[in-house]
Amino acid sequence: MEKTKNYIKLGLFVTIGTVLLVLALYLIGSKKNLFSETIKVNTLFRNIGGLLPGNNVRFAGINVGTIQNVKIVNDTTVLVTMIIEKDSKKFIRKNSVTDIGSDGLMGNKLINISASSSESSIIEENDTLLSLKSVGTDEMMHTLSNTNMNVYDISTDLKAIMKRINNNSVLWNLLSDTTLARKVRTSMENVEQTTKHASELSANMEGILKDIHDGKGAAGKLIGDKAVADDLANSIANLKAASDTAKLALHHMHEFMRDLNITPGPLGVLARDTAMANDLKSTIHNLDRSSSLLQEDLKAVQSNFLLRKYFKNKIKAEKDSVK
Amino acid sequence: MFKKNRYKDFLKETGEISAFAGRFFKEGFKPRYEFAELIRQCFIIGYQSLPLVCVTAFIMGLVLTVQSRPTLEEFGAESYLPAMVAISVIREIGPVITALICAGKIGSSIGAELGSMRVTEQIDAMEVSGTNPFKYLVVTRILACTLMLPLLVIVGDTISLYASYIGVNLKGVVSWHLYYTQVFDTIDFSDLIPAFIKSYFFGFVIGLIGCYKGYNSKKGTEGVGLAANSAVVVSSLLIFILDLIAVQIADLMGLT
Numbered sequence: 356m357e358k359t360k361n362y363i364k365l366g367l368f369v370t371i372g373t374v375l376l377v378l379a380l381y382l383i384g385s386k387k388n389l390f391s392e393t394i395k396v397n398t399l400f401r402n403i404g405g406l407l408p409g410n411n412v413r414f415a416g417i418n419v420g421t422i423q424n425v426k427i428v429n430d431t432t433v434l435v436t437m438i439i440e441k442d443s444k445k446f447i448r449k450n451s452v453t454d455i456g457s458d459g460l461m462g463n464k465l466i467n468i469s470a471s472s473s474e475s476s477i478i479e480e481n482d483t484l485l486s487l488k489s490v491g492t493d494e495m496m497h498t499l500s501n502t503n504m505n506v507y508d509i510s511t512d513l514k515a516i517m518k519r520i521n522n523n524s525v526l527w528n529l530l531s532d533t534t535l536a537r538k539v540r541t542s543m544e545n546v547e548q549t550t551k552h553a554s555e556l557s558a559n560m561e562g563i564l565k566d567i568h569d570g571k572g573a574a575g576k577l578i579g580d581k582a583v584a585d586d587l588a589n590s591i592a593n594l595k596a597a598s599d600t601a602k603l604a605l606h607h608m609h610e611f612m613r614d615l616n617i618t619p620g621p622l623g624v625l626a627r628d629t630a631m632a633n634d635l636k637s638t639i640h641n642l643d644r645s646s647s648l649l650q651e652d653l654k655a656v657q658s659n660f661l662l663r664k665y666f667k668n669k670i671k672a673e674k675d676s677v678k
Numbered sequence: 679m680f681k682k683n684r685y686k687d688f689l690k691e692t693g694e695i696s697a698f699a700g701r702f703f704k705e706g707f708k709p710r711y712e713f714a715e716l717i718r719q720c721f722i723i724g725y726q727s728l729p730l731v732c733v734t735a736f737i738m739g740l741v742l743t744v745q746s747r748p749t750l751e752e753f754g755a756e757s758y759l760p761a762m763v764a765i766s767v768i769r770e771i772g773p774v775i776t777a778l779i780c781a782g783k784i785g786s787s788i789g790a791e792l793g794s795m796r797v798t799e800q801i802d803a804m805e806v807s808g809t810n811p812f813k814y815l816v817v818t819r820i821l822a823c824t825l826m827l828p829l830l831v832i833v834g835d836t837i838s839l840y841a842s843y844i845g846v847n848l849k850g851v852v853s854w855h856l857y858y859t860q861v862f863d864t865i866d867f868s869d870l871i872p873a874f875i876k877s878y879f880f881g882f883v884i885g886l887i888g889c890y891k892g893y894n895s896k897k898g899t900e901g902v903g904l905a906a907n908s909a910v911v912v913s914s915l916l917i918f919i920l921d922l923i924a925v926q927i928a929d930l931m932g933l934t
Contacts, residue, residue, distance in 0.1 A: 365721040368728060372829030375836050379870055382862045409866065 392441040393420065397483040398453045398466070400433045406455055406464045412437045414451075414468040419443035422466065437466060439478075450475035454487040698816075698890045705810070706817045715818040723784050723819070723885075724826030731834045734779050738771055739763065739838030743845025756850065760857050761864035763842040768865055772835040773873050774921055777880035780827055781913040785888040788819050789909030792892025793902035801893070816893060820885035827881030828874055868933040876924040880917050887913040 384390050400406075403425060412420040420439035428434045439447065450471040457464050468484065478484070520526055529535065566572055570579030577583055657666050743763050750756050792815060795801050804811040839861060846852045852860075888909040895905035928934050 361721045361725075362717065364725050365717060368725045368833075369720075369829060372832050375832045376829075376874070379832070379835075379865075380867075383865055383867055383870060386862055 393438040394441060394444055394478070394480045395423065396437050396439050396447075396478055397481065398435050398437065398486050399428070399483065400435060400455065400486050401431055401488065403433050403435060404455055404464060406435065406466065410463055411458070411465040412439060412468065413456075413465055414439075414443060414447055415470070416467075417443075419447075419468070435466065445477055446470075447478045448475040449478055449482060450485070451478070452485045452487050694894070695886065695890055698893075699886055701812065702817055702820050702886065705813050706821065708813075710813075712814050712818050715814055716821055719818045719822035720826055722787075723780075723822045724829060727780055727783055727826075727830060728833065730783060731776050731779055731830045732837050734775060735772065735834035735837040736841040738775055739767060739841030740845045742766060742771065742838075743842040744848065747845075747849060757860075759846055759850075760842065760852065760860040763845075764839060764861040764865055765869060767835055767838040767842065768869050769873050770921075772838055773831050773877045773880060774917065776831045776834045777827060777877065777884065777917045778914055780823070780830065780881070781884050781917060782910055784823060785884045785909040785913045786906040788823075788885065788888030789892040789895075790902055790906040792816075792819075792889060793895035793905035794899075796893060796895050797898055797902055812893075816889040819889050820882060823881040823885030823888075824878055825881070827884065828877040831874070831877040868928075872924060872928040872933050876920065879920050879924070883916045883920060884913045887916060 381390065406422060406425060408422050408424055410422045411418045412422065420437050420443070422435060423438045424434075424436040426434045426436070447468060448470060450473060451468050452471060453466050453468050455464055456467045563574075567575045567578055570576060577587070656662055743759060746762060747756065747759060750759055750762065792801075795815070801811045801815070804814065843852070843854065843857045846857060891905040891909040891912070895901040897904070925934070
């Protein structure tokens with residue numbers, strides 16, 4: 356009796372132990388899709404960045420499978436074979452793209468499958484999905500290093516600029532000058548007024564232009580009236596004729612002057628001979644003097660008793676004629 | 679001279695244990711099989727060790743969780759607590775602690791039992807009566823140890839993980855569903871299978887050393903104590919050595 360009891364107890368223990376073991380194996384296996392129906396899908400990468408068989412495959416952030424195998428095809432291609440649950444298959448299209456991500460910042464690598472916007476049929480066994488080049492930590496670090504260098508350069512320049520600004524008393528005076536601010540404000544007020552005037556002016560101009568357009572005023576007539584335009588055209592034609600005549604006259608004048616220069620005529624001599632010019636000058640001077648003397652003499656003659664009567668009569672006759 | 683003798687004794691004992699193991703395989707596979715005695719031993723070794731293993735596993739799971747929390751909190755990785763504890767328990771702590779507990783309880787009891795049987799010449803009497811004492815006493819005990827220890831380890835792991843769940847919820851709130859998902863998301867076959875296989879070896883070593891020490895005990899009643907003592911010491915040491923070998927093999931096979 357006791358023996359049977361012990362057997363039962365042992366049987367219970369063994370059963371519990373075995374069940375726990377089987378349960379643990381099943382639970383682990385179910386996570387690795389060992390007991391569910393699956394399909395195989397491939398994808399190609401240039402660099403898988405440490406992806407291992409057994410890593411998860413996610414679609415829309417949900418685990419839908421695992422990596423079965425990773426194989427180098429050639430020097431630039433790595434073939435990754437994924438096992439995807441059949442239940443999730445219907446959501447994944449042939450034009451879906453894969454990329455390598457990680458579970459958290461430092462977590463295990465995994466493959467993300469992302470849906471494309473365009474239409475396509477559902478994936479089948481052994482289909483190959485397109486892949487995106489993922490940004491690796493190394494690449495990120497490299498870019499970050501470049502950025503750091505740039506930031507360093509910029510900060511050095513900024514430091515130098517700030518130093519120069521601090522050492523520059525002119526700028527500080529400029530900044531601390533209150534009168535400048537007042538002047539600037541006045542200038543701004545002036546600018547405001549000027550723009551106001553400009554606005555008024557442009558309004559006036561608009562009015563004027565409107566009047567001109569309507570044919571009002573001289574300018575309007577000038578532009579709008581056909582008769583004025585004809586007159587103007589005539590005037591311009593006349594002006595042209597006059598300018599032609601003037602041009603001809605100038606031409607003749609030019610020829611005349613040339614002749615004057617070339618031919619040994621009296622006028623040419625008169626024009627060029629400086630000695631004669633001086634003589635002429637002194638002659639004219641003498642003539643001027645002589646004429647003034649003559650005037651004086653004539654005044655003396657007028658006052659002479661012999662001729663006085665004649666002049667008196669003449670003045671009288673002139674007065675009478677005026678009356 | 680003394681040192682030389684010690685080396686010689688060590689080598690002699692290693693050779694004798696190996697021969698003892700060889701004899702186990704030789705006698706074990708030969709009929710007639712002592713099923714009734716095997717099951718009795720399984721009951722004693724497996725079932726009767728269960729309370730001790732469960733209590734130890736529960737405490738280990740709880741303590742490990744509570745003690746790991748502050749360190750993980752420092753890194754802000756508190757959410758990794760279930761995963762970390764599960765990996766530690768399944769891979770290492772579960773099998774080794776259970777094996778050590780069993781080495782203490784089972785190894786010493788086998789050593790003392792067989793030792794006293796040897797001293798009181800019961801083994802010789804069995805030989806005379808035509809019963810193969812090796813088959814009846816040794817093979818059944820070693821086999822029972824080998825078979826029962828992995829089961830004890832599995833039960834112990836389960837208890838530890840439940841204790842860890844309690845430990846996680848002492849200072850935080852993690853639902854059972856989330857805890858279980860995190861644990862089984864982390865654990866892989868490469869964690870469970872090597873640990874399960876090595877626990878067979880641990881069981882084998884506990885049974886082998888206990889039986890060897892008891893079966894070959896001398897010097898009267900003093901020898902019984904000595905056999906029990908050395909059975910625990912040697913089997914505990916061998917458990918660690920086996921663990922070292924197991925981790926290297928697992929590493930070579932890419933299972934770490």
